Amino acid sequence: MNHVVFIVFYFISNNVIASEGAAKANAVYFSLINFILLVVGLYFILKKPVKDFFKERNFLVKKGFEDAKQLKETADLQIEEYSSKIRNVETEVSKIIDEIRNEGELERNKIVSDAQKMAERLKMDSQKLIEQEFRKAKEKLKQEVIQLSVQLASEKIKQDMSETQQSSIVQSYLNKMEQTL
Amino acid sequence: MNEGSLGRRYAKALLSIARQKDCVALLSSQLEGLYSFFDDKGTLVQFLTNPALPNKEKAKIIEAILAKWNLHTSISHLIKLMFERKRLVYFQSVIREFQSIADEVLNQLRVGVVLPFSNNQQVDTIKNKLENITKKKVILTSGVDASLLGGVLIKIKDKLYDGSLKAQLALLSTNVESGTVQ
Numbered sequence: 001m002n003h004v005v006f007i008v009f010y011f012i013s014n015n016v017i018a019s020e021g022a023a024k025a026n027a028v029y030f031s032l033i034n035f036i037l038l039v040v041g042l043y044f045i046l047k048k049p050v051k052d053f054f055k056e057r058n059f060l061v062k063k064g065f066e067d068a069k070q071l072k073e074t075a076d077l078q079i080e081e082y083s084s085k086i087r088n089v090e091t092e093v094s095k096i097i098d099e100i101r102n103e104g105e106l107e108r109n110k111i112v113s114d115a116q117k118m119a120e121r122l123k124m125d126s127q128k129l130i131e132q133e134f135r136k137a138k139e140k141l142k143q144e145v146i147q148l149s150v151q152l153a154s155e156k157i158k159q160d161m162s163e164t165q166q167s168s169i170v171q172s173y174l175n176k177m178e179q180t181l
Numbered sequence: 182m183n184e185g186s187l188g189r190r191y192a193k194a195l196l197s198i199a200r201q202k203d204c205v206a207l208l209s210s211q212l213e214g215l216y217s218f219f220d221d222k223g224t225l226v227q228f229l230t231n232p233a234l235p236n237k238e239k240a241k242i243i244e245a246i247l248a249k250w251n252l253h254t255s256i257s258h259l260i261k262l263m264f265e266r267k268r269l270v271y272f273q274s275v276i277r278e279f280q281s282i283a284d285e286v287l288n289q290l291r292v293g294v295v296l297p298f299s300n301n302q303q304v305d306t307i308k309n310k311l312e313n314i315t316k317k318k319v320i321l322t323s324g325v326d327a328s329l330l331g332g333v334l335i336k337i338k339d340k341l342y343d344g345s346l347k348a349q350l351a352l353l354s355t356n357v358e359s360g361t362v363q
Contacts, residue, residue, distance in 0.1 A: 146354045157330045157346055163300065169332045170296075170303060173344030174310045177335070181314050 188274030191259065195275070196282050198255045209283040211252055212276045219272040229269050239264070289318040293336035297329040297345070307333065 085092075199205045219226060225246075229239050243264055247257045263269045284291060294307055308321045326334070331346035 143358065146357055150350050150354050153350055154330055154347075158327075161297070161331050166297070166300070166331055167303060167306075169346070170307065170344070173333055173342075174307065174314075176344070177342055178310075178314045 184271055184274045185278070187268070187271050188278040191263070191271075191275040192278035192282055195255060195259055195279055196286065199283075200286070202255070204253060204255075205283050205286055208253055208256060209280060209287065211250075211256055212279055215250070215252075215256075216273060216276050219269070219276070226270055226272075229264060230267065284320075287318070289320055290315055290337065291320045291322075293322050293324070295324045295326050295329065295334040295336075295345075297325070297327055297331055299325050307335070311335075311337075 195208065196205065199208045217223075225242075228234065229242065243260060247260065252260075259275070260269070260272070263272055263275075280291070290311070292308075292311055294304060296303060304321065304323045308319050311319045311321075329345035329347050330350070332344045332349070334345050334348075335342040
């Protein structure tokens, strides 16, 4: 509000002075006064915004410095860390190689152990299969022998059976029946 | 009612009449001759039980059969009765049951004998021996089966007595196979 009043007053005074015309001689003084009034007015109007601007600017610059400082510290730490890592890289590489070697050794042992177990199992299965096949063959052979024996016996009986022998067998069976009936 | 019990009822009734008229043996022998004639899958029974054919025709056939066979009146009446009641299909069962009961009444035993070769003398020996053992009159039917090799196969009612060498060889081979005999 003060700013508006000052501007109106400034223009009115300027016009009044100009209309009088009589004081042309003192135009330089009036211009000077006019300028001083302008400067004073501007001082009052712009004092606070300029102050605020510089204050904020000051804060931002400070913050920028602090951020930069923090970034620098972080970067220094990282540089230190990487430098340390580079210094330990040979140890790390050697450690990794050892680990890989150990793992490889373990894997190799596991594979060998698995293979040995599988071989053992295969051996046992084969043994069982052989025994089974052997038993089957033995059984089959036994049956063939029995069948052949029965066949030979039947043929021999057919050839050699006499009536007397037949009568004797029948008589013997009837006697056996007599005991059971 | 099943076939067996139905046959038994008719058989008992027929036997009762036969005993009154003292002709059990006669009826038994006549029924024995009729057995194969009344086979339930045979042509005669199929014809007599065919519903598509008129009963008059069937009755004529029955009369003709009865006249030809000159059967005892009890049997003729029974056949006619079973025909009228549409039970002629069970006539074989009646005969079986009658024979079974009649055999007990007549103290006789039906025996089937199979030998490896024909030998009448041996059949007679077996018959006499079985009559001695059972103390019953044996009605024996004989047959020949060369595969028996030796010995005898005797069937009494539902029981089979196998004294053949074939059976003995089979038993021996089973025992050797199972390890009972080495």
